[in-house]
Amino acid sequence: MDKKTFTYLKIAGVIEQQIMSSLLQTGDKLPSLRTVCREYGVSQNTALNAYFHLERKMLIETRPKSGYYVKYSRARMPSIPAATSPSGIASYGDIERLVSRVYQNLGEEAGLQLSLGTPANELLPITKLNKGLLLATRELKGSGVAYDKAEGNERLRRQIARRAFAMGCDLNSDDIITTSGCLNAIAYCLMALTEKGDTVAMESPVSFGMLQLAQSLGLKILELPTHPQTGIDLNALEDALKKKEVKTFLLISNFGNPLGSCMSDEAKKTVVQLAEKYNVPLIENDLNGDVYFDQHRPRSCKTYDTNGMVLWCGSISKTLAPGYRVGWVAPGRFKEKVLRMKLYHAISSTSITQEVIAGFLETGRYENHLRKLRQTLHGNLLNYSRVVADYFPEGTMASRPQGGFVLWIELPEKINTMELYEKTIVRKISFAPGRIFTLQNQYHHCMRLNYGLVWDDKLDARLKMLGDLAKKEL
Amino acid sequence: MDKKTFTYLKIAGVIEQQIMSSLLQTGDKLPSLRTVCREYGVSQNTALNAYFHLERKMLIETRPKSGYYVKYSRARMPSIPAATSPSGIASYGDIERLVSRVYQNLGEEAGLQLSLGTPANELLPITKLNKGLLLATRELKGSGVAYDKAEGNERLRRQIARRAFAMGCDLNSDDIITTSGCLNAIAYCLMALTEKGDTVAMESPVSFGMLQLAQSLGLKILELPTHPQTGIDLNALEDALKKKEVKTFLLISNFGNPLGSCMSDEAKKTVVQLAEKYNVPLIENDLNGDVYFDQHRPRSCKTYDTNGMVLWCGSISKTLAPGYRVGWVAPGRFKEKVLRMKLYHAISSTSITQEVIAGFLETGRYENHLRKLRQTLHGNLLNYSRVVADYFPEGTMASRPQGGFVLWIELPEKINTMELYEKTIVRKISFAPGRIFTLQNQYHHCMRLNYGLVWDDKLDARLKMLGDLAKKEL
Numbered sequence: 004m005d006k007k008t009f010t011y012l013k014i015a016g017v018i019e020q021q022i023m024s025s026l027l028q029t030g031d032k033l034p035s036l037r038t039v040c041r042e043y044g045v046s047q048n049t050a051l052n053a054y055f056h057l058e059r060k061m062l063i064e065t066r067p068k069s070g071y072y073v074k075y076s077r078a079r080m081p082s083i084p085a086a087t088s089p090s091g092i093a094s095y096g097d098i099e100r101l102v103s104r105v106y107q108n109l110g111e112e113a114g115l116q117l118s119l120g121t122p123a124n125e126l127l128p129i130t131k132l133n134k135g136l137l138l139a140t141r142e143l144k145g146s147g148v149a150y151d152k153a154e155g156n157e158r159l160r161r162q163i164a165r166r167a168f169a170m171g172c173d174l175n176s177d178d179i180i181t182t183s184g185c186l187n188a189i190a191y192c193l194m195a196l197t198e199k200g201d202t203v204a205m206e207s208p209v210s211f212g213m214l215q216l217a218q219s220l221g222l223k224i225l226e227l228p229t230h231p232q233t234g235i236d237l238n239a240l241e242d243a244l245k246k247k248e249v250k251t252f253l254l255i256s257n258f259g260n261p262l263g264s265c266m267s268d269e270a271k272k273t274v275v276q277l278a279e280k281y282n283v284p285l286i287e288n289d290l291n292g293d294v295y296f297d298q299h300r301p302r303s304c305k306t307y308d309t310n311g312m313v314l315w316c317g318s319i320s321k322t323l324a325p326g327y328r329v330g331w332v333a334p335g336r337f338k339e340k341v342l343r344m345k346l347y348h349a350i351s352s353t354s355i356t357q358e359v360i361a362g363f364l365e366t367g368r369y370e371n372h373l374r375k376l377r378q379t380l381h382g383n384l385l386n387y388s389r390v391v392a393d394y395f396p397e398g399t400m401a402s403r404p405q406g407g408f409v410l411w412i413e414l415p416e417k418i419n420t421m422e423l424y425e426k427t428i429v430r431k432i433s434f435a436p437g438r439i440f441t442l443q444n445q446y447h448h449c450m451r452l453n454y455g456l457v458w459d460d461k462l463d464a465r466l467k468m469l470g471d472l473a474k475k476e477l
Numbered sequence: 478m479d480k481k482t483f484t485y486l487k488i489a490g491v492i493e494q495q496i497m498s499s500l501l502q503t504g505d506k507l508p509s510l511r512t513v514c515r516e517y518g519v520s521q522n523t524a525l526n527a528y529f530h531l532e533r534k535m536l537i538e539t540r541p542k543s544g545y546y547v548k549y550s551r552a553r554m555p556s557i558p559a560a561t562s563p564s565g566i567a568s569y570g571d572i573e574r575l576v577s578r579v580y581q582n583l584g585e586e587a588g589l590q591l592s593l594g595t596p597a598n599e600l601l602p603i604t605k606l607n608k609g610l611l612l613a614t615r616e617l618k619g620s621g622v623a624y625d626k627a628e629g630n631e632r633l634r635r636q637i638a639r640r641a642f643a644m645g646c647d648l649n650s651d652d653i654i655t656t657s658g659c660l661n662a663i664a665y666c667l668m669a670l671t672e673k674g675d676t677v678a679m680e681s682p683v684s685f686g687m688l689q690l691a692q693s694l695g696l697k698i699l700e701l702p703t704h705p706q707t708g709i710d711l712n713a714l715e716d717a718l719k720k721k722e723v724k725t726f727l728l729i730s731n732f733g734n735p736l737g738s739c740m741s742d743e744a745k746k747t748v749v750q751l752a753e754k755y756n757v758p759l760i761e762n763d764l765n766g767d768v769y770f771d772q773h774r775p776r777s778c779k780t781y782d783t784n785g786m787v788l789w790c791g792s793i794s795k796t797l798a799p800g801y802r803v804g805w806v807a808p809g810r811f812k813e814k815v816l817r818m819k820l821y822h823a824i825s826s827t828s829i830t831q832e833v834i835a836g837f838l839e840t841g842r843y844e845n846h847l848r849k850l851r852q853t854l855h856g857n858l859l860n861y862s863r864v865v866a867d868y869f870p871e872g873t874m875a876s877r878p879q880g881g882f883v884l885w886i887e888l889p890e891k892i893n894t895m896e897l898y899e900k901t902i903v904r905k906i907s908f909a910p911g912r913i914f915t916l917q918n919q920y921h922h923c924m925r926l927n928y929g930l931v932w933d934d935k936l937d938a939r940l941k942m943l944g945d946l947a948k949k950e951l
Contacts, residue, residue, distance in 0.1 A: 127622050140610060184823060219668070323622070326621045327622065327827060347689040348660070356827055
């Protein structure tokens with residue numbers, strides 16, 4: 004947005020800050036449109052747009068024949084959980100069984116899928132992507148029937164580099180390799196950097212996809228303490244690196260999964276310095292970075308990487324089209340190794356979907372879509388938080404993600420969410436129980452909820468039902 | 478074709494046999510169209526189609542105002558090389574350097590790419606595939622933006638099973654997992670079945686993609702003697718299995734790469750029995766099976782697999798669209814393990830391209846396309862063989878593939894094809910030198926040529942030039 008931040012967004016930003024700092028509280032009447040026009044010296048249309056923006060975020064509401072009122076209340080936000088404290092390396096045990104219990108019904112479409120970490124189809128620009136496909140069949144030589152280069156679509160890599168550059172990250176298209184999604188990028192990185200029996204450090208709780216991937220490669224996982232807002236504990240990380248215990252470490256720098264944490268620029272710098280100091284490469288998972296709720300996209304660790312120690316992974320799976328399987332990695336000094344993994348295991352990625360995404364990034368279509376998506380998701384998050392505060396058991400805590408799709412919830416310790424799951428799934432409500440995010444005997448009373456859905460009264464009611472069922476467990 | 482073999486194809490088949498058995502020889506005049514009509518009791522149109530078919534295959538030619546004449550001559554076919562005799566397990570050595578020397582210029586488009594093993598874009602039904610894409614955006618829920626099931630597109634898996642069933646292979650859609658191409662399928666199979674340090678048996682020469690994949694997984698390769706026509710040496714294979722030296726073995730059952738060999742049904746049966754007897758799973762690479770030049774599609778080893786010991790891999794990369802990255806595996810009793818590899822390393826395959834291929838297989842479009850493709854390729858092969866006999870050094874031998882895309886050539890032993898490569902590449906002719914198909918010190922005087930190109934005078938002239946350059950090496 005940098006250079007073309009719209010006036011209406013500036014005005015909305017000021018009011019949002021007042022609401023967030025409780026200067027404006029639930030039920031407070033907002034200045035009339037005419038007042039806004041006068042105060043900010045803008046047109047009626049701009050004022051209307053600012054209020055419309057805040058309404059989409061569900062921070063304010065219109066009351067017919069009366070005006071605009073604050074809807075959101077900071078007082079009604081659940082408190083944030085403490086930093087996690089995993090105890091060390093643990094075994095894979097029966098994580099497999101638990102995960103498949105939760106995800107076995109996937110794709111059956113019935114019920115409320117709070118268990119996923121991807122946006123609902125309704126939030127994706129399907130019609131525009133279809134137009135892009137048509138265009139790509141015309142523009143791409145051979146309409147994408149031929150093998151793409153091993154490195155990936157040139158146009159797409161240029162766009163990824165351009166976007167990285169915009170956040171201060173000095174990359175060019177040659178530094179980038181496309182992959183079949185972000186998980187696939189991480190898989191190639193791990194295969195390039197590790198061997199069976201090696202240990203990889205990760206944030207705890209860990210996205211279970213990472214647990215499964217590491218298991219399939221015969222890797223041990225060292226889970227490190229992580230704060231729901233600031234991310235990984237830097238001291239614990241340095242300890243692990245110092246002891247030469249780990250071959251590589253994997254971080255979700257922006258809007259972690261499941262905690263939603265976002266590392267500060269300072270922490271990112273430190274992490275890169277640690278990687279250099281101890282000569283341990285960092286696999287940075289930045290697939291949620293574009294879905295920020297603040298004013299700007301947070302930077303990546305890669306931005307601070309001058310020695311090629313960071314393997315920066317991303318994708319558009321969470322923002323445009325999971326099913327396109329388009330992701331990428333900028334593997335720094337490990338480029339040759341990672342490229343070989345891709346070449347030897349898959350030759351190349353699907354040509355046509357890469358071209359569609361390249362087109363989307365080249366034009367303003369991606370940014371336009373993101374702007375709406377962020378508003379919707381932020382609004383959803385505030386609604387989820389309100390429901391948790393109002394209807395979940397006394398003492399329930401929730402993360403306060405500054406971006407991404409998932410909310411981490413800590414229920415009172417008595418509640419076992421694997422048991423709760425069995426009761427909610429018969430009512431067709433599926434969530435991700437905390438236990439599947441660790442190899443340790445932890446997070447039994449936690450859950451991860453996906454808020455990348457379409458908010459409506461039905462969703463509201465279903466979330467209340469989930470809260471009620473949780474209460475019954477006490 | 479089974480039930481609807483067209484009459485014109487039957488007639489063409491009879492004449493083709495007469496040509497192949499030298500009953501009809503180059504220059505012989507063929508019966509007039511009227512005679513064919515009378516002899517076979519068919520319409521003029523059918524007779525014309527039969528001759529047209531033979532013309533496309535370049536077996537016969539029309540001479541204006543004179544009639545049809547035999548063009549092809551068995552006498553001008555180069556003789557077939559002997560079975561290979563690798564000596565045992567060897568090291569990866571500098572295979573990497575050699576392969577990248579040959580393929581570094583790929584995608585630069587210039588020159589004659591005889592080094593590839595895929596059909597030229599001109600041979601692929603691009604317009605129809607594009608129509609299929611448009612259709613798929615309409616028919617597939619969410620136009621393919623959503624994750625596909627881990628197992629893969631249901632419609633596609635049903636079609637794969639249906640086609641397998643047609644060759645006597647009792648599969649249903651649940652037995653099949655889709656992948657990002659055939660190499661990707663084999664990669665998941667190897668990851669599911671082996672660990673670093675294990676040994677895998679393969680045919681020698683080995684497709685270098687397999688060498689690279691195995692190397693990336695830390696596997697040793699046992700290269701086994703293979704005959705250019707009948708495939709792997711069954712005694713050598715049994716010896717290896719008996720000694721419990723190998724964890725799994727990998728065969729290209731139909732139209733091997735690079736030899737073009739095709740195992741008999743009897744040999745396939747035996748191989749499956751050996752897999753069972755010694756409890757060693759077989760990874761069957763059947764990606765060329767649809768490109769047969771005989772009357773019927775050869776069967777797969779999987780057809781004879783009653784105990785789930787065969788992991789049958791295939792794709793449409795060689796027949797429809799390499800860049801779509803659509804392949805599959807029927808992993809028998811190893812299904813869960815292979816499925817997990819796919820899920821953990823890539824979540825799912827690209828949704829939309831799978832749907833397009835499903836549509837292509839469902840209708841007759843795939844078979845129609847294949848019929849033409851096979852004719853073209855068979856014609857090309859006969860032309861290549863003629864050029865080799867006429868213009869390559871005295872004593873040059875060539876494989877006689879019954880399908881597929883590649884011809885294996887053994888030049889006189891004095892000629893080193895890596896050195897020859899350096900001389901042809903400056904004239905923009907690229908081929909695959911024999912040395913890159915083995916980890917052993919072998920095949921220095923061999924090369925693999927791709928005949929999946931469009932035959933014209935220019936190609937003819939370039940192949941002659943290749944022959945001339947080879948002669949100069951003597």
